[in-house]
Amino acid sequence: MRRSVVAGMGRYLPERIVTNAELAGRIDTSDEWIRERSGITQRHIAADGEFTSDLATHAARQALAAAGMAPDDIGLIVVATSTPDETFPATATVVQSKLGCTNDSMGFDVQAVCSGFVFALATADNFIKTGQVDTALVIGAETFSRILDWNDRGTCVLFGDGAGAMVLKAGEGEGTSEDRGVLSTHLHSDGNLHDLLYVDGGPSSTGEVGVLRMEGREVFRHAVSKMSAVVVEALEATGLKAEDVNWFVPHQANKRIIDGTARKLGVGAERVVVTIDVHANTSAASIPLALSVAVDDARIKQGDLVLIEAMGGGLTWGSGILRW
Numbered sequence: 081m082r083r084s085v086v087a088g089m090g091r092y093l094p095e096r097i098v099t100n101a102e103l104a105g106r107i108d109t110s111d112e113w114i115r116e117r118s119g120i121t122q123r124h125i126a127a128d129g130e131f132t133s134d135l136a137t138h139a140a141r142q143a144l145a146a147a148g149m150a151p152d153d154i155g156l157i158v159v160a161t162s163t164p165d166e167t168f169p170a171t172a173t174v175v176q177s178k179l180g181c182t183n184d185s186m187g188f189d190v191q192a193v194c195s196g197f198v199f200a201l202a203t204a205d206n207f208i209k210t211g212q213v214d215t216a217l218v219i220g221a222e223t224f225s226r227i228l229d230w231n232d233r234g235t236c237v238l239f240g241d242g243a244g245a246m247v248l249k250a251g252e253g254e255g256t257s258e259d260r261g262v263l264s265t266h267l268h269s270d271g272n273l274h275d276l277l278y279v280d281g282g283p284s285s286t287g288e289v290g291v292l293r294m295e296g297r298e299v300f301r302h303a304v305s306k307m308s309a310v311v312v313e314a315l316e317a318t319g320l321k322a323e324d325v326n327w328f329v330p331h332q333a334n335k336r337i338i339d340g341t342a343r344k345l346g347v348g349a350e351r352v353v354v355t356i357d358v359h360a361n362t363s364a365a366s367i368p369l370a371l372s373v374a375v376d377d378a379r380i381k382q383g384d385l386v387l388i389e390a391m392g393g394g395l396t397w398g399s400g401i402l403r404w
């Protein structure tokens with residue numbers, strides 16, 4: 081059975097770090113409030129003239145180097161983002177050009193907000209499994225700082241900019257949960273929950289980019305229940321148990337959501353990868369950023385079972401199980 085095996089990871093965070101204390105100097109908030117409610121201590125913010133495609137390209141180069149591959153070895157580039165450089169073309173095609181690809185491979189964006197990386201991974205996995213491509217670059221990249229209302233203290237303190245990238249390569253497995261690669265992905269959405277988390281603008285409605293609007297408490301409530309349910313779905317589909325999971329790498333939205341979900345699933349804190357403290361919520365970039373950190377510090381090793389999950393605007397939510 082064809083499997084999509086992880087061949088390399090990369091990440092990029094903009095140079096500029098904005099601490100909670102710096103934010104507290106500009107808006108009515110405090111380091112204590114932000115840390116207690118979200119676990120965030122700082123976030124990275126892209127420089128003027130630094131675009132989502134730039135962040136994505138840096139991360140992609142690192143992932144390609146880790147995989148020992150050249151840009152033209154890649155058959156598919158999927159970029160998960162809600163903050164594209166332009167309304168069109170797809171940021172993936174901009175990344176394709178910035179990487180120097182000349183092989184006429186395909187590139188497109190996936191829009192599922194904070195669940196974007198899980199949706200992009202599932203898409204790439206299906207392209208590989210059906211034999212349409214042998215390699216894929218899956219990127220989560222965001223400049224969320226550009227769609228925040230910097231006067232809304234209930235939202236602007238929670239987000240940051242960044243990018244994470246994963247190279248996938250076709251491999252042969254036995255069709256069991258011992259195979260290396262993506263074992264299972266599970267995606268959902270419910271458009272009736274639009275008003276809980278959205279951006280109040282767009283090309284077809286206001287003609288402007290708009291800013292993020294969120295009902296934090298309601299999002300919180302849905303996050304723990306939906307992400308736990310979609311993880312259970314993934315475990316049942318693969319015949320695995322929470323105890324089998326070596327690393328739980330959730331979307332980094334809020335430390336309290338991460339803790340609540342891990343507790344509900346029975347995954348001990350020592351097996352949870354947390355980067356929300358230093359990255360804040362980077363939406364579609366948060367999972368590949370966290371995966372990249374945990375690979376680099378040798379927590380995630382070949383053969384480990386890794387569980388990812390996310391929820392975002394839409395609402396959208398999803399999970400994936402991979403054997404590294």
Ligand code: ACO
Pocket residue numbers: 108109110113114117118194233234235237238277294295296297298299300303331332333334337361363391392393
């Ligand atoms: N600094 C200081 N005070 C603040 C701030 C701030 N930055 N923001 C809000 N407050 C105040 C509010 O005005 C309110 O004051 P009041 O009681 O006088 O009215 C008080 O703090 C409590 O506000 P709540 O919104 O009720 O606080 P809550 O405990 O719900 O925490 C938070 C807010 C952190 C947004 C929480 O609801 C949350 O994390 N929700 C999930 C949202 C999330 O993670 N979204 C990410 C996108 S979706 C995703 O990625 C899954």
